[in-house]
Amino acid sequence: MSSPEDQQLIETCLAGDSSAFGELVVRYQDRLYGSVLMMVSSPEDARDLTQEAFVHAFRRLDSFRGDAAFYTWLFRIAINATISFRRKMARRKTTSIETAREMIGEEPRDGRNDAAPSSRMETREQQEMVRAALAELSEEFRTAIVLTEIEGMSYEDAAETAGCPIGTIRSRVHRARNELREKLRLLLKEEAE
16 A cells, blocks of 8 residues: 555645655665666666656656555566566667666765775675676566665565566565575686686
């Protein structure tokens, strides 16, 4: 179910006050961007897809039924946009130097002023390894991991968002964890050599 606060903002927006949708954007933009970034690896593409999801949600707000949380509905829109984007990119199969540079991604700052530069560098390297391993997963496995591990959704909510049975999500998460573990093991082995 949609939260009462979200539902009130939606009703206000549908009544003609579009600034209420701005409140929903402020409430969910960072969370949605972070999840989309894990799926596309490019900060610029993640920003574009996040914006596209909000624009689509705004245009189709009257179709939101409220039987799921607003964020679940919004996240599903973002997943669909991301899947379409990745399919389009797979067909292109050419990568510019700029795109290749962006694939490494911009990492958020540590936030701790006392963190040693080497510690920040190790954290950044670990994040890049995880992002690279995630990028190698199939779309279904990546989505399952992002929903459950990064978004922190329950299996029930993840299944609803992904549009598949709960057993399928459980299976995908299990298999994705195994694949990630193996990919990270291989990346660490390559780095050690």
